[in-house]
Amino acid sequence: MSEEAKVVTKQRVAGRPKLLVRQTAGFVYCPGCHEPITARAIAEVLEEAGMGDRTIGVFDIGCSSFLLGLLDIDAVLTPHGRPPDMATAVKRIYPDNIVFTVQGDGGLLSIGADPLLGALTRAEKITIIMLNNAVYGTTGGQMAPTSLVGQKTTTTPQGRDVIRTGFPTHAAEMISTFKGTAYSARGAFNNPYNYERTRGYIKTAFQKQMDKVGLSFVEILCACPANWRLSPEDSLKWIEEKMLPEFPLGEFKSVDKIE
Amino acid sequence: MGERMFIEGNVAIGWGAATAGCQAFFGYPITPQNEITEWFAREFPKMGRIFVQTQSELGSINMLYGAAATGIRAMTSTSSPGWSLMQETMSDMANAELPCVIVDVQRGGPGAGPIRHAQGDYFQCTRGGGHGDYRNIVLVPASTQECCDLVQLAFYLADKYRNPVLVMSDAIIGRLRETVEVEKIEFGSLPDKEWAVKGKANHRDGKRRLVEHGGDLFARYPSYRALLQSLEQKIKQMQESELRYEAYKTEEAELILIAHGYTARVAKEAVNMARAEGIKAGLIRLITAWPFPCQIIREKAYQGCGFLVVEDCLGQVVEDVRSAVEGRTEVHLVSILDRHIPTDGGMILPDKVFDKIKEIQ
Numbered sequence: 118m119s120e121e122a123k124v125v126t127k128q129r130v131a132g133r134p135k136l137l138v139r140q141t142a143g144f145v146y147c148p149g150c151h152e153p154i155t156a157r158a159i160a161e162v163l164e165e166a167g168m169g170d171r172t173i174g175v176f177d178i179g180c181s182s183f184l185l186g187l188l189d190i191d192a193v194l195t196p197h198g199r200p201p202d203m204a205t206a207v208k209r210i211y212p213d214n215i216v217f218t219v220q221g222d223g224g225l226l227s228i229g230a231d232p233l234l235g236a237l238t239r240a241e242k243i244t245i246i247m248l249n250n251a252v253y254g255t256t257g258g259q260m261a262p263t264s265l266v267g268q269k270t271t272t273t274p275q276g277r278d279v280i281r282t283g284f285p286t287h288a289a290e291m292i293s294t295f296k297g298t299a300y301s302a303r304g305a306f307n308n309p310y311n312y313e314r315t316r317g318y319i320k321t322a323f324q325k326q327m328d329k330v331g332l333s334f335v336e337i338l339c340a341c342p343a344n345w346r347l348s349p350e351d352s353l354k355w356i357e358e359k360m361l362p363e364f365p366l367g368e369f370k371s372v373d374k375i376e
Numbered sequence: 377m378g379e380r381m382f383i384e385g386n387v388a389i390g391w392g393a394a395t396a397g398c399q400a401f402f403g404y405p406i407t408p409q410n411e412i413t414e415w416f417a418r419e420f421p422k423m424g425r426i427f428v429q430t431q432s433e434l435g436s437i438n439m440l441y442g443a444a445a446t447g448i449r450a451m452t453s454t455s456s457p458g459w460s461l462m463q464e465t466m467s468d469m470a471n472a473e474l475p476c477v478i479v480d481v482q483r484g485g486p487g488a489g490p491i492r493h494a495q496g497d498y499f500q501c502t503r504g505g506g507h508g509d510y511r512n513i514v515l516v517p518a519s520t521q522e523c524c525d526l527v528q529l530a531f532y533l534a535d536k537y538r539n540p541v542l543v544m545s546d547a548i549i550g551r552l553r554e555t556v557e558v559e560k561i562e563f564g565s566l567p568d569k570e571w572a573v574k575g576k577a578n579h580r581d582g583k584r585r586l587v588e589h590g591g592d593l594f595a596r597y598p599s600y601r602a603l604l605q606s607l608e609q610k611i612k613q614m615q616e617s618e619l620r621y622e623a624y625k626t627e628e629a630e631l632i633l634i635a636h637g638y639t640a641r642v643a644k645e646a647v648n649m650a651r652a653e654g655i656k657a658g659l660i661r662l663i664t665a666w667p668f669p670c671q672i673i674r675e676k677a678y679q680g681c682g683f684l685v686v687e688d689c690l691g692q693v694v695e696d697v698r699s700a701v702e703g704r705t706e707v708h709l710v711s712i713l714d715r716h717i718p719t720d721g722g723m724i725l726p727d728k729v730f731d732k733i734k735e736i737q
Contacts, residue, residue, distance in 0.1 A: 145593075170576035175442070185586060185594055191573040193445045194588035196468050199438040202430070206400065206442030206450070207573070209426050214575045232438065235431030 149349025
């Protein structure tokens with residue numbers, strides 16, 4: 118490893134991206150939550166690209182709104198489920214800025230399905246980052262569109278029953294089927310290897326946007342220990358044993374040109 | 377002198393917005409406002425401005441939110457059912473203090489209702505429409521020229537107060553073809569939009585900007601109470617400074633008609649008919665439906681003046697008039713039930729209003 122690479126690695130492991138706000142008070146996250154590390158990955162990618170001061174973040178209601186406080190970039194908070202709409206307008210006005218949304222699975226696939234479909238249909242040059250924790254987080258752990266079959270939540274106390282509540286939605290696969298999609302991938306933050314991989318997905322997604330190819334999408338499997346009623350450590354195991362078989366990681370679409 | 381055109385009210389809205397420097401329009405098809413969306417689709421790309429046909433009215437209002445957050449002048453238009461859909465974001469924008477313009481070309485209700493004219497959105501427009509404590513200035517055109525002029529005023533007031541402003545039209549005014557002079561109206565200077573989200577590189581101080589509509593979490597104000605106090609202050613300022621109405625033959629009138637939009641033209645005709653027979657009738661035409669001219673109505677009531685509200689719904693303005701007169705005088709109503717035919721094509725006609733005036737006398 119070259120000296121330069123060593124410094125970069127040390128900075129990556131022990132350092133802190135400048136775009137990541139140091140919160141001394143009002144840190145709202147539950148222990149073991151993967152949202153702060155999502156913020157870190159986004160901050161690292163933006164900083165490396167030198168785009169921090171030319172980026173506008175669009176954050177949804179729910180736990181994803183807390184990212185407003187963690188990332189040192191211009192940002193807007195939307196009504197629940199509407200980030201793709203707002204990002205559409207912001208991107209049309211500032212076509213050379215990076216405009217991205219961060220949303221939960223409920224915010225994108227349930228209440229926010231209409232703006233998602235609209236943005237996909239229009240092939241908006243925005244990036245959507247969806248945090249999939251298989252529950253509604255902020256409201257206390259109700260069933261989400263991504264809840265696993267049999268998963269116990271506060272609104273499926275006997276476990277998710279396919280007869281009454283159907284099956285989990287696979288966002289990354291679904292979004293990859295749209296002509297206007299430039300990039301669609303699914304990552305996870307359950308171990309360092311997957312962190313690096315997912316960080317790479319975010320980087321590629323932003324690059325596709327900067328190249329004005331089409332809509333880019335990254336789904337990230339995130340731990341929610343508080344609502345899963347598991348310890349942070351057991352939550353990592355749950356991602357590996359339960360979520361990964363249902364939601365495989367990887368890139369589902371990556372094109373450089375849409376014709 | 378501006379350009380003279382023979383156009384309908386909906387098209388005049390477009391020219392007014394373009395003249396006011398509107399840079400982006402977001403619209404979804406709904407009758408009877410389609411001419412507005414189609415005008416922007418046709419004209420805005422030629423001007424190098426932004427037009428997006430949205431996937432729903434929710435899309436329209438939230439794209440408008442995004443555009444307003446960047447500080448540019450932007451608008452959307454819709455009709456009654458679409459206006460209902462937009463209310464959550466209207467409430468959010470009031471909290472976030474975003475300037476923007478929304479045009480509601482009213483149609484019948486409740487529900488999908490008829491796609492023809494009506495004036496049943498008065499309560500929804502003047503009370504904010506969504507949840508929580510806020511108000512929007514509501515401008516009501518009664519002519520094609522006013523469609524053009526009031527949209528320009530709407531953009532100015534929105535920027536002045538950092539608040540959404542509504543233009544409440546109706547299907548008749550929207551489809552009415554008249555000669556319009558499209559001329560830029562100067563309203564005065566406005567402060568820079570230092571608060572707008574543009575990317576940090578575009579701010580002189582290089583510091584981040586947040587546009588949000590929460591409570592205490594993001595500390596835009598020192599506390600939730602401070603936010604509410606600020607909103608209350610804004611509501612009071614708008615009430616004190618932005619009331620607009622036209623008083624027609626109200627001096628020494630014994631009966632004052634109150635109307636807005638298309639029914640104001642009907643009421644004015646009825647006033648002329650009454651005056652021709654020596655009946656001392658006058659008209660207060662609402663140009664702002666909110667703020668509402670409580671004080672002039674109250675003064676006239678205390679002078680013993682009677683009131684007749686003419687509105688194309690079951691009776692909404694009439695409640696505000698009754699509240700203003702404080703029980704001092706009779707408040708009569710010509711409503712949607714007094715249309716000349718019972719189908720949705722029926723209209724309130726001057727004869728009917730004149731009959732009511734004679735009946736009251």
